[in-house]
Amino acid sequence: MLPRTLYIRPSDLTKALEALEEHGPGARVIAGGTDLIPSMRARTQLPSCLVDIQGLGLDTITRTDGFVRIGAACTFSELARSGIIREMFPVLREAASAIGAVQTRNLATIGGNLSSAVPSCDSAPALYVLKARLTLISLRQQRAIPVEEFFQGPRRTVLAPAEILAWIDVPVPPDRSGSAFLKIGRRKALTLAIVNAAASVCLAKDGSTVEDATISLGAVAPTPLRARKAEALLKGCTWSEELVKEAAWVASGETSPISDIRASADYRRELCKVLVRRALTHAWKRALGGDQR
Amino acid sequence: MKRAIILVVNGTEHSVEVQPSDLLVDVLRDRLRLTGTKKGCGTGECGACTVLLDGKPVNSCLLLAIRCEGRQITTIEGLGTPDSLHVLQKAFIDNGAVQCGFCAPGMLLSAKALLDENPAPSEMDIRQALAGNICRCTGYVKIVKAVSSAARTMSGAEGGGR
Numbered sequence: 001m002l003p004r005t006l007y008i009r010p011s012d013l014t015k016a017l018e019a020l021e022e023h024g025p026g027a028r029v030i031a032g033g034t035d036l037i038p039s040m041r042a043r044t045q046l047p048s049c050l051v052d053i054q055g056l057g058l059d060t061i062t063r064t065d066g067f068v069r070i071g072a073a074c075t076f077s078e079l080a081r082s083g084i085i086r087e088m089f090p091v092l093r094e095a096a097s098a099i100g101a102v103q104t105r106n107l108a109t110i111g112g113n114l115s116s117a118v119p120s121c122d123s124a125p126a127l128y129v130l131k132a133r134l135t136l137i138s139l140r141q142q143r144a145i146p147v148e149e150f151f152q153g154p155r156r157t158v159l160a161p162a163e164i165l166a167w168i169d170v171p172v173p174p175d176r177s178g179s180a181f182l183k184i185g186r187r188k189a190l191t192l193a194i195v196n197a198a199a200s201v202c203l204a205k206d207g208s209t210v211e212d213a214t215i216s217l218g219a220v221a222p223t224p225l226r227a228r229k230a231e232a233l234l235k236g237c238t239w240s241e242e243l244v245k246e247a248a249w250v251a252s253g254e255t256s257p258i259s260d261i262r263a264s265a266d267y268r269r270e271l272c273k274v275l276v277r278r279a280l281t282h283a284w285k286r287a288l289g290g291d292q293r
Numbered sequence: 294m295k296r297a298i299i300l301v302v303n304g305t306e307h308s309v310e311v312q313p314s315d316l317l318v319d320v321l322r323d324r325l326r327l328t329g330t331k332k333g334c335g336t337g338e339c340g341a342c343t344v345l346l347d348g349k350p351v352n353s354c355l356l357l358a359i360r361c362e363g364r365q366i367t368t369i370e371g372l373g374t375p376d377s378l379h380v381l382q383k384a385f386i387d388n389g390a391v392q393c394g395f396c397a398p399g400m401l402l403s404a405k406a407l408l409d410e411n412p413a414p415s416e417m418d419i420r421q422a423l424a425g426n427i428c429r430c431t432g433y434v435k436i437v438k439a440v441s442s443a444a445r446t447m448s449g450a451e452g453g454g455r
Contacts, residue, residue, distance in 0.1 A: 006294065007313030007359055030357075037316070037355045038336040050313065052360065077349070101425025102403065104337060106349045107356070189424030190338055 002040050006049040013056050013166070017139045020162040023049040029164055031073050032107040034100070035116045058111070058166060061085065070168045072111025076100070076123075079110060089170060090286065091179035091198050095126035098181070098196070101189045111165045114150060117157045117223070118192070124151070124224035125198035126181045128216035132170045138163040151223035177202035177212075178286025180279045184271055186262065193219045194263040195271040199279035201287045203239070210234045213283075215247070215276055220255035220268050227251035230276065239284060248276035298362045302327065303371030311358045318342045318353040321368060329369035329398050333427075340426035343399035344368050350406045350425070369398035372405065381405060384443035385436070392430035400426045404440045412448050416441065 006023070010016040020027050026048030030036055039045040058071035061082050068084055079085050079096040086093050099105055099113070099122050113123045114134070127147045135144045136159060147168070150157050159165060173179070179200035185191035196219060202212040213234040215227040230251035237243055257268035295310045302325060309324050321327045321344070330353060333341030337352040344353045345367035373379035381401050384390070391397050400423060407414055407422035414422070419440045420433075428436060 001319075002314040002316065004312060004314050007357070009360075033357065033360075034337055034352075034355050037357070040314075041335060050357075054360070100337075101340070102406075102422055103340060103343055103350050103352045103425040106346070106351050189421075 002037070003043065003046055005040070005047055007052070008049060009052045010056065013053075013058070013137070013164075014139075016051050016053055016056060017137065017162065017164065019049070019051045020164070021139055023051075025161050027051055027162070029053050029115075031109040031112040032075060033112075034104050034108040035112060053164065059109075067169045067171045070110060070170065072114075072165045072167055073109050074111075076105035076108055076110065076113075077102075080105065088172060089126070089130055089179070091129060091181045091200065091283075092123070092126045092170070094181040095122045095183075095196075095198070098122050098183045098193075104190070110168065114147075114168075115157060115159065115165050117151050117153075117155050119154055119222060119224065120193040120196065120219035121224060122181075122183060122193060122196055122218070125196055125216035125218045126179075127168065127170070128224060128226055129179050129198045129200040129214040130170050130173070131214070132168050134168055135166050136160075136163050137166045142166075144169070148224075148226060153222045173200070174202055174212075176205070176207070176287055176289075178283045178288070179214075180282035180286065182275050182279050182282075184275065192262065195219050195257075195268050195275055197272070197275035197279045199276065199283045201234075201239075201280060201283040203284075203287045207288065208238050210237055210239055213247075213280070215251050215280070217251065217255055217272055217276070219262075220257040220272060222256075225254065227254045227276070229254055234280075244277055244280050244284075247280065248273045251276045296359060298359060300325075300358065300361060300366060301364070302366045303368060304365075309358075313357060313359050315358045316354055317344070317356040317358045317361055317366070320358040321353060321366075327368050327370050331395055331398060333395070338427070339396075340399045340403065341396055343402045343426060345402055345406055348406060348409060350403045352425075367402065367405075369401060372401060379405070380446050381408070381440065381443045384439040384446065388435050388439035388442060390431060390435040390439035396426055396428040396430075400428065400436055404443070407440070408444055408447060412444060414441070414444060 028047035030050040058073040076096040132147045181198040183196040204211045218224040230247040252272035257265040259265045331341040333339035337355045342353040
């Protein structure tokens with residue numbers, strides 16, 4: 001049995017925002033509910049009112065000039081299936097497919113995954129390396145922020161009360177670029193990441209100089225992080241296995257993992273080296289055009 | 294604050310009064326007496342409560358019943374009857390894929406959703422489709438075999454599988 005609560009199904013986004021405003025800090029947005037319902041069951045979240053944001057038009061994936069707009073209420077199944085995502089952001093398709101199991105992905109949304117803000121959040125590293133921007137909407141204002149500025153700590157985000165994460169804008173990647181996502185958990189499905197990693201590589205016209213590289217790691221710090229020292233090391237250099245190995249070492253040093261029931265901090269640091277090396281290599285292959293999928 | 298809603302389960306409309314906090318699994322089992330859907334972990338990790346929502350597998354322990362109005366819900370009771378088993382049910386029996394049986398309703402519905410979408414799945418496709426359904430008895434080998442044999446039967450028999 002869940003604790004009793006009010007339930008509101010608004011007919012549009014404005015009405016949803018009004019409902020959140022009216023019911024105050026006890027009101028919570030419900031999208032997929034795969035995180036919220038178990039939290040209510042465990043009494044770690046006791047919302048006085050649930051405001052349903054399904055069916056408000058926040059579940060579309062649309063291509064616009066220069067970027068793709070992903071509605072926050074898109075499920076991971078929809079993302080994994082989308083032709084646009086598959087073609088343009090394989091890294092995001094990989095992250096979407098790594099979450100939960102079929103049943104979870106049919107309900108869980110990308111906006112919910114971000115808003116829950118657990119450090120092992122699988123969608124964040126993919127969105128970090130894609131340099132996505134999030135649009136947050138309340139009755140008073142609409143603001144767009146880089147995804148990296150969204151998280152404040154475990155289960156803490158910059159979302160103000162009565163503010164909704166509405167959509168995610170992902171810029172179209174430049175030519176000669178590629179990205180990839182990898183996750184290690186205790187098993188292959190229905191598990192939180194021990195470490196997850198995403199990387200993107202953009203090559204110069206010569207096909208061997210790294211013009212730009214981004215590396216993101218999850219479950220190794222209070223929030224998902226960018227390994228900026230490792231990125232700086234790669235930039236402007238000629239691609240080589242040695243270089244990538246060194247970058248992976250540096251990236252691992254930028255983390256601050258904890259030991260918990262899933263793994264020790266030492267193991268996580270080791271995993272970072274392996275996953276960053278693999279993710280960079282995979283991204284590089286895609287940048288070369290050898291492997292689009 | 295109870296609300297009267299209409300749930301469409303296995304093609305039949307049921308009028309029920311629910312609290313917003315009532316979970317679909319509880320409404321199915323306790324109110325509609327459709328106890329084929331099992332409640333295991335209650336946190337969306339074991340898959341015993343799997344039902345199909347508009348043809349897609351979901352955990353009914355994570356779904357508020359009130360959010361399912363106007364959607365098509367399929368439970369194990371809608372798959373076959375003792376006199377006329379679904380091809381998948383027959384295959385589970387023939388291949389010894391059922392031991393204690395607690396996971397079977399969820400397994401069967403996940404398998405049905407897979408075959409509806411992909412009539413000729415590989416072993417990896419089957420394992421991925423069933424990754425959200427935990428079985429503590431069989432070791433999965435016979436379940437995977439049963440799904441694969443049902444797929445063959447269904448593609449062989451024209452329009453088979455109901």
